[in-house]
Amino acid sequence: MIEAVGLTKRYGPKTAVHNLSFQVRPGTVTGFLGPNGSGKSTTMRMILGLDAPTAGHATIGGRPFRQTPNAARLVGALLDAKAVHGGRSARAHLLSLAQLSGIPAQRVDEVLGVVGLQDVAHQRSKGFSLGMGQRLGIAAALLGDPQVLLFDEPVNGLDPEGILWVRNLMKQLAAEGRTVFVSSHLMSEMALTAEHLIVIGRGQLLADMAVKDFISANSADFARVRTPDGAPEQREKLTAALVEAGGQAAPEADGALRVTGVPLPRISELAHAAGVRLWELSPHQASLEEAYMRMTQGAVDYRSTADQRAGLQPVAGYPPQGAAAPQGFVPGQPGAPGQVPLATPGPPPHPYAPQDPYARAVPVPGGPVPPQQGHPYGAPAAYGAPHPYGQQPPAPSAPYGQQPPSPAAPYAPAGPPAPPAASTDQPVPHTQDAR
Numbered sequence: 363m364i365e366a367v368g369l370t371k372r373y374g375p376k377t378a379v380h381n382l383s384f385q386v387r388p389g390t391v392t393g394f395l396g397p398n399g400s401g402k403s404t405t406m407r408m409i410l411g412l413d414a415p416t417a418g419h420a421t422i423g424g425r426p427f428r429q430t431p432n433a434a435r436l437v438g439a440l441l442d443a444k445a446v447h448g449g450r451s452a453r454a455h456l457l458s459l460a461q462l463s464g465i466p467a468q469r470v471d472e473v474l475g476v477v478g479l480q481d482v483a484h485q486r487s488k489g490f491s492l493g494m495g496q497r498l499g500i501a502a503a504l505l506g507d508p509q510v511l512l513f514d515e516p517v518n519g520l521d522p523e524g525i526l527w528v529r530n531l532m533k534q535l536a537a538e539g540r541t542v543f544v545s546s547h548l549m550s551e552m553a554l555t556a557e558h559l560i561v562i563g564r565g566q567l568l569a570d571m572a573v574k575d576f577i578s579a580n581s582a583d584f585a586r587v588r589t590p591d592g593a594p595e596q597r598e599k600l601t602a603a604l605v606e607a608g609g610q611a612a613p614e615a616d617g618a619l620r621v622t623g624v625p626l627p628r629i630s631e632l633a634h635a636a637g638v639r640l641w642e643l644s645p646h647q648a649s650l651e652e653a654y655m656r657m658t659q660g661a662v663d664y665r666s667t668a669d670q671r672a673g674l675q676p677v678a679g680y681p682p683q684g685a686a687a688p689q690g691f692v693p694g695q696p697g698a699p700g701q702v703p704l705a706t707p708g709p710p711p712h713p714y715a716p717q718d719p720y721a722r723a724v725p726v727p728g729g730p731v732p733p734q735q736g737h738p739y740g741a742p743a744a745y746g747a748p749h750p751y752g753q754q755p756p757a758p759s760a761p762y763g764q765q766p767p768s769p770a771a772p773y774a775p776a777g778p779p780a781p782p783a784a785s786t787d788q789p790v791p792h793t794q795d796a797r
């Protein structure tokens with residue numbers, strides 16, 4: 363388990379993290395969310411002993427990282443995919459990490475296969491693309507078969523197949539009882555991956571709760587109701603009945619009604635009583651993205667403005683920015699675990715456009731998991747389409763990826779170095795993790 367208690371970090375006048383307390387428990391994927399500059403990386407660095415807190419402390423398994431014997435073997439982390447010696451091959455990089463922690467070379471080849479880099483294992487990492495670098499960083503994090511894993515933006519730069527693979531990897535690692543703490547800006551991905559969320563804004567805790575609770579606490583569900591086209595009087599009749607019943611009915615662009623404040627069965631009864639036929643009556647739940655946007659509106663430091671010269675306009679359907687924006691965060695009021703410090707009581711007005719394009723991204727904890735495809739982490743067989751290797755500069759690192767061999771998974775003595783892989787245009791498959 364990871365625990366932060368009153369964690370605070372100041373850089374001169376800048377308070378990056380303020381009085382942050384939370385726990386990350388084993389067995390579930392915990393998402394770490396927050397706007398740019400909110401302090402996620404700083405928090406992870408303090409957990410890993412890379413930055414000293416100004417106040418408070420963080421522990422992993424009950425001890426500060428730096429005071430844990432062989433701490434580097436307890437934790438695997440991907441913090442900065444660029445922190446790697448670009449002149450080394452992927453295999454040499456992992457081998458050096460493994461040797462520092464007494465991990466057999468065989469494990470290096472295993473994790474190279476797990477992340478789908480086996481065919482480029484002997485290429486210098488400075489020629490790796492962003493996504494390949496991420497894969498190398500994930501390989502380093504897995505190297506020691508650690509019980510605690512921290513990933514800072516692990517899907518950054520990955521192709522769709524890679525994103526799916528990382529999603530299944532995180533879930534599988536958590537299902538094995540490990541502690542998995544992962545930051546991401548991809549809300550739809552977090553909704554599919556994490557069961558629990560820790561959300562921060564301007565260094566302070568905004569929420570510490572289950573994904574489903576976070577969504578229901580920060581969004582307003584609604585029903586879409588559609589009466590027959592070409593019969594506006596039907597819609598008006600129903601609107602009047604809904605309002606009389608205490609609900610709200612707002613017209614949508616396509617002629618449907620967005621109804622709040624009246625449960626679905628009651629809408630049906632009201633329509634029946636008014637003699638109004640319905641073409642549609644469907645429930646809609648807000649997405650994690652909507653809930654997140656609503657909560658963090660007041661804690662966003664960096665906002666875009668419309669480019670007047672280019673004639674660009676803000677994206678339709680997104681909430682107004684500035685003073686009129688819904689305020690989900692009260693500056694100066696640190697949140698308590700599980701607390702949602704909304705500035706205004708009750709569900710705030712829905713800031714989004716009538717359509718709800720994200721409704722299907724709503725997480726269903728305990729719901730169906732994408733099908734496994736022969737890989738313990740559910741990775742599809744292929745790394746992806748033929749990859750333009752060597753297009754991008756840097757590659758990753760994960761200084762804490764090392765761990766001792768598990769007693770249950772004895773490693774064979776290191777064998778001779780694998781021969782350089784033949785060049786291929788074929789997708790590179792992930793292989794099974796032989797732990």
Ligand SMILES: Nc1ncnc2c1ncn2[C@@H]1O[C@H](COP(=O)(O)OP(=O)(O)OP(=O)(O)O)[C@@H](O)[C@H]1O
Pocket residue numbers: 373376377378396397398399400401402403404405
């Ligand atoms: N070494 C440093 N010196 C001074 N300020 C720093 C330092 N590291 C981080 N900060 C500041 O602390 C704040 C939090 O930064 P941090 O990188 O932790 O945010 P983040 O949530 O990870 O952001 P992002 O989502 O953009 O990666 C920022 O304002 C940043 O400028």
